[in-house]
Amino acid sequence: WRFFPWEFYGSTLVLPQDWSVNGLYRETAERVLFFDADTPTYGGTPSDHTVVQLCEELRSRGLKVMLYPMIFVDQITPVPKPWRGRIVPSSSSEANNWFTKTNGYNDFILHYANLVANKVDAFVIGSELIGMTGYTDSPGNYPAVNQLISLAGSVKAIMGSATQITYAADWSEYHSKDGVFNLDPLWASADIDFIGIDSYFPITPDLPQTQIT
DSSP states (O other), rough: OOOOOTOSSSSOOOOSOOOEETTTETTSSSSOOOTTTEEESSOOOOOHHHHHHHHHHHHHOOOOOOOOOOOOOOOOOOSSSSGGGGOOSSSSHHHHHHHHHHSSSSHHHHHHHHTTTTSSSSSEEOOOOOHHOOOOTTTOOOOHHHHHHHHHHHHHHHHHHTTTEEEETTTTTSSSSOOHHHTTHHTTTTTOOSSSEOOOOOOOOSOOOOOOO
């Protein structure tokens, strides 16, 4: 996972606290790709201390806070910046490894769960990973769904019962390509507190509504 301080590199310091994410600093963080010398593919990852400060400030104002960590695919060719729903494993072992490897998806989510424990009211363990959750190499076996169930348990153990946990499914993710409701075991998990869905309703009646596949 690349945590990118996109604003600048060099010896300039930001005071009173410079950029840092998960033990990485400006001089050690891996850079995202660049379209040209001045155009990075993505903007910067918020510094850990700013995430904590924001959550604390919002709650001090009496607001409910939900943290929604989100991954982006840092790719330029053959398709620039594809949607995370296009991530598709080629095998069950690859799907499992995507979650469990060092600096894999679990490490990403658990970093933020530990960072904001007792500072948020809800936490999202993932979103729109339809290419992962829909993958199966044998009937009824969806390794990414099993991994998300396990991850939800790990997050719940860190954050406690006072924090609600969910997964934000894509609006089209309610069943797999073979018609199986593959997310049902996740929604039925004791560590998932409510069903989450990302649904992008049109706000104007006169614009064409098409889906890019």
